[in-house]
Amino acid sequence: MGQDRSLISKASISLARSKKLSTGKFCYFSNKLSLRDRFVRCSLSFVLGLLGLAFWVPSGFAKPVDLELxxxxxxxxxxxxxxLQLQRQGYAEALLDQRVxxxxxxxxxxxxxxxxxxxxxxxxxxxxxxxxxxxxxxDARAFGEALLSAPRAAWGYNSISEAIVYSTDMILTNGYEGARMVIDVSGDGPQIGGRPIDWARDRxxxxxxxxxxxxxxxxxxxxxxxxxxxxxxxxxLDVIGGLGAFVMVADEQTPFAEVLLAKIIREIADARPTGRDRAVTGIGNTGREAQYAANVITCGTKAYERTGTESGCKRPEMSAAGAENAQGHQRP
Structure with missing residues (x-):
């Protein structure tokens, strides 16, 4: 086994040397070259090597991008x-827009x-x-084609909080390092089930x-x-958060595709920082029960106002049958 490993090692070294010769990554001189030509060729190889290091991302390290969205x-x-298909079409076309x-x-x-x-x-x-x-x-066209060809998957009603939690985890566990990070939530109804929306947003x-x-x-x-x-x-009040956060509305006067395009341009072109600060997050450091204990608070039902001093706010459950519940909130 040791002998096999040695043979592989020697073959690898030999291959690496041949690559260096063919790519000019070290200074190989011919006796026919003048000192000046030798110096120029070596200097050029050195500069190209530095440029290569500047843009090389080692395996296992996050790839730099301007935005994770x-x-x-x-x-x-x-x-x-x-x-749903019109909605997907709007995103696919927006990414292909020359302004985007x-x-x-x-x-x-x-x-x-x-x-x-x-x-x-x-x-x-x-x-x-x-x-x-x-x-x-x-790239944008390939993304749009994948989006339009994918089958429908979601069911049920309006847990915006869980959508934010899921999106947050996607950003925190991907292979990219964005200068900015944004979750773009679109919806036609209120928060209904799942964990507290305030907690999900603040997280x-x-x-x-x-x-x-x-x-x-x-x-x-x-x-x-x-x-x-x-x-x-x-x-x-409840969904958006972070530096530069905003809400846009699509209705009969302002079509979805038009508003979506303006929104995406704004999100990509904005150079300001996002969120608060990665360094202060305590995500994953405590147990699930401890993270949610402070957020079990009931909101007022007659007038919308926060109660208590904590940031969380637990929404009343909607009835399974769709009728109004005791607080007067109706399931879509």
Whole structure:
């Protein structure tokens, strides 16, 4: 066995030497070259070697990108198959827009990492297109084709909190190191089930992530938030968070595709930091029970206002049958 290993080692060294000779990675001189030519060739090889080191990413290290972006799209029961496909089409076309590609190219690295998930109830979060680098139109087209061809996966109703938790974990465990990190949540209804929405949002923000939102309102105004507040106010108060966070609304006057395009351009072109600070996050350092104990708080039902001093707010459960519950909140 030791002899075999020795033979492999020698073969590897021989191959490495031949590669260096063929690529000019060290200074090989011919007696026919002048001293000046030798110096120029050696200097050029040295400079090229330094440039190679500058852009070389060792195996096991995160790849640098300008932005890590999760599209967390509503795939719940309130979105029918036609609406789901139109929604996906909007994202696919937006990424191909020249203004989006121009915003990507303007970054330091000239590329972003994007993934697309769809979510439903608290047990239904699904990666539709996993992480991909997008630097040009070809990358964007491939992403869109994968998105449009994927089968539907989500079910149930509106656990925005679990969608944020799932998206946060995707960012924290991927193979990229983004200068900025954003979760782009789109939905047509309020938070219903799952863990507290305030906790999920603050967890993402503490990890350095900014959460933005796109509210999709149907005819007649669509669904409303807790305490009968406007849905966009619910998203502004409970869903978004982090530096530069914002909400945009798509309705009959402002079509989904148009608003989505403006939103993506803004997210990519914004050079400001996101979240708070990676260094202060305590995610994963304590048990699950300890992390949620402080967030079991009930919100007021007549007027929407936070109660207590903690950031969490537990929403009332919706009835399985869809009728209004005791607090007057209705399941979509």
């Amino acid at each position: 999760v599209f967390a799209a509503d795939g719940s029961g309130s979105i029918d198959d036609e609406e 590609l121009g915003a990507i190219a303007s970054g330091r690295w000239g590329k972003i990492a994007v993934s697309y998930i769809e979510w439903g109830d608290e047990a239904s979060q699904h990666t539709i297109v996993d992480w991909r680098e997008i630097a040009d139109g070809e 993402a923000v503490d990890a350095g992530i900014t959460v933005n939102a796109l509210v999709v309102k149907s005819r007649g105004g669509g669904y409303r938030g807790p305490g009968n507040i406007p849905l966009e106010m619910h998203y502004r």
